[in-house]
Amino acid sequence: MTADQQLAFRTISSTNPRSDSERDAIHGNPGFGKYFTDHMVAIDWTNDLGWHNAEVRPYGPLLLDPAASVLHYAQEIFEGLKAYRHPDGSIWTFRPEANALRMQRSAHRLALPALPSEIFIESIRQLVRADAAWVPGAPETSLYLRPFMISNENFLGVRAAHQAAYYVIASPVGPYFAKGVAPVSIWVSTDYARAAVGGTGAAKCGGNYAASLLPQQQAYEHDCSQVLFLDPQHGKYLEELGGMNIVMVHRDGTVITPELSGSILEGVTRLSILQLARDRGHPVQERKVSFDELRDGMVSGEIAEVFACGTAAVIAPIAALKGRDFVVGDPAAPAGKLTMSLRQELTDIQHGRRPDRHGWMMRLV
Numbered sequence: 289m290t291a292d293q294q295l296a297f298r299t300i301s302s303t304n305p306r307s308d309s310e311r312d313a314i315h316g317n318p319g320f321g322k323y324f325t326d327h328m329v330a331i332d333w334t335n336d337l338g339w340h341n342a343e344v345r346p347y348g349p350l351l352l353d354p355a356a357s358v359l360h361y362a363q364e365i366f367e368g369l370k371a372y373r374h375p376d377g378s379i380w381t382f383r384p385e386a387n388a389l390r391m392q393r394s395a396h397r398l399a400l401p402a403l404p405s406e407i408f409i410e411s412i413r414q415l416v417r418a419d420a421a422w423v424p425g426a427p428e429t430s431l432y433l434r435p436f437m438i439s440n441e442n443f444l445g446v447r448a449a450h451q452a453a454y455y456v457i458a459s460p461v462g463p464y465f466a467k468g469v470a471p472v473s474i475w476v477s478t479d480y481a482r483a484a485v486g487g488t489g490a491a492k493c494g495g496n497y498a499a500s501l502l503p504q505q506q507a508y509e510h511d512c513s514q515v516l517f518l519d520p521q522h523g524k525y526l527e528e529l530g531g532m533n534i535v536m537v538h539r540d541g542t543v544i545t546p547e548l549s550g551s552i553l554e555g556v557t558r559l560s561i562l563q564l565a566r567d568r569g570h571p572v573q574e575r576k577v578s579f580d581e582l583r584d585g586m587v588s589g590e591i592a593e594v595f596a597c598g599t600a601a602v603i604a605p606i607a608a609l610k611g612r613d614f615v616v617g618d619p620a621a622p623a624g625k626l627t628m629s630l631r632q633e634l635t636d637i638q639h640g641r642r643p644d645r646h647g648w649m650m651r652l653v
C-alpha cells in the first residue's frame with residue numbers, strides 16, 4: 289500500500305450504546321482512562337494483503353489465540369492524542385500527523401508494519417464521528433484517543449509477525465493526575481533505567497511502560513506521582529519520566545530540556561511547548577542535562593521552574609524531587625508562572641479559545 293492510499297471503512301453500529309444519562313454521569317467525573325466509548329476501530333494487516341478490513345465496530349473484547357505473538361514477545365506499540373470540543377460544538381484534534389509519523393517510527397523499531405498517515409488520521413476521524421457525543425465539553429476535559437498495534441500471528445517462533453492488527457479506542461478524560469493540575473513530586477530512580485542504549489526508548493511501545501512500573505510503584509511509596517529516569521549508560525543525565533518529558537526554566541528565562549538521546553520519546557507536547565516558548569522569545573536549549581545540574585539549580589534558584597509534559601497530563605508542574613538520600617524543592621510550592629502560562633496557551637489553542645497560528649489543529653467533526 290502506498291502512503292497516499294486510503295481504505296474504505298465499514299461501520300457496524302453498537303446495538304447497545306450507553307444512554308445519554310449514563311454518558312452524562314461519566315462526563316461529570318471521567319477520571320483518566322476508566323470509561324470507553326461505544327465504538328472502536330479495527331484494521332487488519334497481513335504480509336500478503338497489507339492493510340485491509342477497516343471497520344468501526346462496537347467496543348468490545350479482542351479474540352486472541354493464546355499463541356498470538358504479542359502475548360509472548362510484546363510486539364506492541366501505541367499512541368495517545370485527544371479530541372477537543374470547541375465552543376461552537378465542532379470537534380478538533382491536535383497535530384495528528386505527528387502521532388502518525390511517530391507510530392511509523394515505533395513500528396519500524398518493533399518490526400511492525402507502518403500504517404500510512406492518511407489511514408491513521410482517517411481512523412481517528414471515523415471513531416470520533418461515530419462517538420461524537422462522547423467528546424466532553426467541560427474545562428480540562430477531552431476525549432483521549434488510544435491507537436495501538438499488535439502482532440497477532442499464532443506462532444511461537446521468534447521473528448517479526450507476518451500478521452498484525454491496529455485498533456483505536458477512546459476514553460473521555462479529565463486531568464491525568466487525581467489532584468488535578470496541582471504541582472507533583474517526582475521520584476528519581478537510581479535503581480532502575482527505563483531504556484537501554486540502542487534499545488526501544490524512543491519508540492512508544494508497551495514494554496517501555498512495563499519497565500517503568502516497578503520504579504513507579506517506588507515513587508508512590510514515597511508520595512511521588514511519577515518517576516524520573518536517568519540515562520542508562522552513566523546514570524547521570526536526565527531522560528524522561530515514566531510517561532512524560534521533563535522541562536526546566538532557568539531564572540534567566542531559558543527553557544531547557546534533555547535532547548532526544550535515542551532513548552527518550554519525542555513528545556508532541558514537548559515539541560509544541562518548545563515552539564510556544566520560542567515564539568515568546570525564550571531561548572530554548574535541547575541538550576544533555578545532568579541530574580546534578582537540576583538538583584543544584586533547584587537548590588540555588590538557578591532553575592526557577594520544572595515541569596513534566598505529555599498528551600495525557602498536558603503540563604504538570606513539578607514542585608519537588610525525591611531520591612534515596614535527598615529531597616529538593618518543596619512539595620507544597622506553587623506552580624511556576626511560565627509553566628502555567630504555557631499550559632494555558634497550549635490548552636487555549638487545543639480547546640479553540642485562542643488562534644491556532646501554527647496550524648496545529650485539525651477539524652474532525
Ligand code: COI
Pocket residue numbers: 367368369530531532598599600601
Ligand atoms: C500520553 O501522554 O498520551 C501517554 O501516552 C502517557 C501515558 C502516561 C498516558
